[in-house]
Amino acid sequence: MKASRNGKTGLDLIHDPVLNKNTAFTREEREKYGLLGLLPAVVESLDQQVQRVLMQLTHKHSDMDRFVYLTGLLDTNETLFYKVIMSDPTRFLPIVYDPTIGEACLKFGHIYRRSRGMYLSIAHRGSVSKVLADWPDKDVRFICVTNGGRILGLGDIGANGMGIPIGKLQLYTGAAGVPPAHLLPLFLDAGTNNEQLLEDPLYLGIRQKRPPTEELYPFVDEFVAAVQERYPDCCIHFEDWTGSDAVHLLARYRDKVCCYNDDIQGTAGITLAGLINALKIKGGSLKDETIFFAGAGSAGIGLADLLVSEMVSEGLAEEEARSRIWMYDVNGLLQSERDDLFDFQRKYAHKHAPTRDLTTAIKSVKPTTLIGVSTVGGLFTRSVVEAMAEINDRPVVFALSNPTDHAECTAEQAYQWTKGRAIFAAGVQFPPVDYAGETYRAGQANNLYIFPAVAMAIYATRAKRVTDDMFIEAAKAVADQVPDKLLSQGTLFPPQSDILETSVKTAARVAKTVFDAGLAQVPQPADLEDFVRKHLYDASYPELD
Ligand SMILES: O=C([O-])CC(=O)C(=O)O
Numbered sequence: 001m002k003a004s005r006n007g008k009t010g011l012d013l014i015h016d017p018v019l020n021k022n023t024a025f026t027r028e029e030r031e032k033y034g035l036l037g038l039l040p041a042v043v044e045s046l047d048q049q050v051q052r053v054l055m056q057l058t059h060k061h062s063d064m065d066r067f068v069y070l071t072g073l074l075d076t077n078e079t080l081f082y083k084v085i086m087s088d089p090t091r092f093l094p095i096v097y098d099p100t101i102g103e104a105c106l107k108f109g110h111i112y113r114r115s116r117g118m119y120l121s122i123a124h125r126g127s128v129s130k131v132l133a134d135w136p137d138k139d140v141r142f143i144c145v146t147n148g149g150r151i152l153g154l155g156d157i158g159a160n161g162m163g164i165p166i167g168k169l170q171l172y173t174g175a176a177g178v179p180p181a182h183l184l185p186l187f188l189d190a191g192t193n194n195e196q197l198l199e200d201p202l203y204l205g206i207r208q209k210r211p212p213t214e215e216l217y218p219f220v221d222e223f224v225a226a227v228q229e230r231y232p233d234c235c236i237h238f239e240d241w242t243g244s245d246a247v248h249l250l251a252r253y254r255d256k257v258c259c260y261n262d263d264i265q266g267t268a269g270i271t272l273a274g275l276i277n278a279l280k281i282k283g284g285s286l287k288d289e290t291i292f293f294a295g296a297g298s299a300g301i302g303l304a305d306l307l308v309s310e311m312v313s314e315g316l317a318e319e320e321a322r323s324r325i326w327m328y329d330v331n332g333l334l335q336s337e338r339d340d341l342f343d344f345q346r347k348y349a350h351k352h353a354p355t356r357d358l359t360t361a362i363k364s365v366k367p368t369t370l371i372g373v374s375t376v377g378g379l380f381t382r383s384v385v386e387a388m389a390e391i392n393d394r395p396v397v398f399a400l401s402n403p404t405d406h407a408e409c410t411a412e413q414a415y416q417w418t419k420g421r422a423i424f425a426a427g428v429q430f431p432p433v434d435y436a437g438e439t440y441r442a443g444q445a446n447n448l449y450i451f452p453a454v455a456m457a458i459y460a461t462r463a464k465r466v467t468d469d470m471f472i473e474a475a476k477a478v479a480d481q482v483p484d485k486l487l488s489q490g491t492l493f494p495p496q497s498d499i500l501e502t503s504v505k506t507a508a509r510v511a512k513t514v515f516d517a518g519l520a521q522v523p524q525p526a527d528l529e530d531f532v533r534k535h536l537y538d539a540s541y542p543e544l545d
């Protein structure tokens with residue numbers, strides 16, 4: 001009997017999720033690797049196996065059950081898992097990702113079956129590098145890392161937040177074809193302040209409160225240094241940290257190592273794409289907009305900073321650009337007299353009387369665009385949305401918080417309350433809305449259009465650093481790929497059914513930005529799209545020798 005390329009034969013080969021083909025092992029392979037008798041008689045194609053999975057999924061009663069089933073499939077047959085989700089992204093992205101992932105994270109410790117990725121705990125301080133070396137793969141190119149501090153709009157859910165790095169990296173592959181062999185989800189466990197979880201007997205993380213920043217940041221420093229040492233070509237993707245940690249950690253590392261924060265830069269990118277297309281619909285240019293953020297955390301600040309740089313490139317002075325951006329948080333409008341603001345929020349606090357009422361603030365500031373990054377479901381009440389419609393002929397309203405019950409308002413509310421005049425987008429997918437004889441199709445302003453494509457560009461070019469320009473270019477590329485017909489129905493983003501194609505084109509444009517900035521570590525090819533295609537993961541069975 002011959003051994004496969006990783007030395008495995010027989011049951012060990014069947015139990016290896018990367019090499020397993022299950023009923024698709026050929027007769028020759030069964031003979032060669034000692035599989036005869038371990039499999040049913042039939043030899044099936046990957047497509048036939050997909051049919052069986054689809055059939056089994058129809059018998060599940062909820063997307064949560066489908067999520068658990070698909071996780072099990074990934075644990076046993078990676079190729080089949082990606083073949084299934086890439087066969088119908090519109091159907092499967094909402095199951096492996098938002099909104100189902102939100103519920104999956106809340107229940108993570110309860111539905112947990114098998115470990116995936118790595119868990120580094122603050123108890124490992126001083127030996128993080130040694131513990132990281134337990135990971136068997138030699139060529140890790142991306143680590144998506146969270147500490148569970150602010151998962152989606154769900155707040156601090158500690159180790160249950162591990163669902164997010166796992167899901168985000170599945171989107172690298174499913175939405176942009178980054179090969180899964182190079183991806184490592186990682187949970188940096190420094191405890192949780194979530195009392196309910198600390199008391200849950202099935203909670204999976206360390207049972208202690210979060211440490212102060214002075215203890216957390218040296219731990220993150222040690223982790224970042226350990227990654228540099230073991231995987232010098234690895235890009236660190238920070239995800240779902242609390243707002244202030246997100247902003248401070250990105251500032252700490254962005255000029256020193258290859259890293260980015262998706263909540264800051266990816267969310268900013270997709271929202272910029274939405275704004276570019278909203279302006280195509282209503283006319284005008286970004287520099288003439290007044291933008292009001294409900295929520296002043298990492299997503300709001302990241303987007304505000306990106307908008308300021310775009311407005312400056314359209315000719316505004318930086319101070320003037322900042323004056324067009326207003327923010328509002330739990331304590332009301334950010335204004336110059338407030339003494340409870342972080343350094344990075346202060347630049348968006350303008351002279352204004354204090355107000356703690358959102359409608360009053362909107363009526364006074366008169367924004368053209370309202371962006372919800374508050375995590376507060378229903379924050380955009382009828383009076384808020386009607387105020388936007390009074391001020392603007394075509395009010396731009398983006399309700400970006402997720403999962404679904406955290407959205408600031410629904411698509412139906414936005415269209416009804418503005419009598420169909422809103423240019424609306426949400427962080428989750430809402431169904432089409434029929435209003436006064438028209439059908440409106442709100443697009444999903446989700447960073448899944450941005451970060452997987454940016455990651456593909458980083459992967460293909462071996463980029464040394466990640467810059468805001470890469471996210472701005474990704475935003476423009478995504479905006480350019482929305483067909484006119486969709487724009488006329490109010491959809492600001494490309495269809496998810498073509499997500500891989502959209503990502504390839506976006507990645508090619510981002511790759512150009514990387515080469516132009518001199519940040520690539522490979523020679524520049526003549527045809528960038530072809531170059532990206534050569535790096536794509538192919539969901540078909542690997543050779544075993
Ligand atoms: O994951 C998503 O859908 C968007 C996101 O990054 C977040 O909400 O933190």
Ligand SMILES: [Mg+2]
Binds near residue numbers: 239240263
């Ligand atoms: Mg996030």
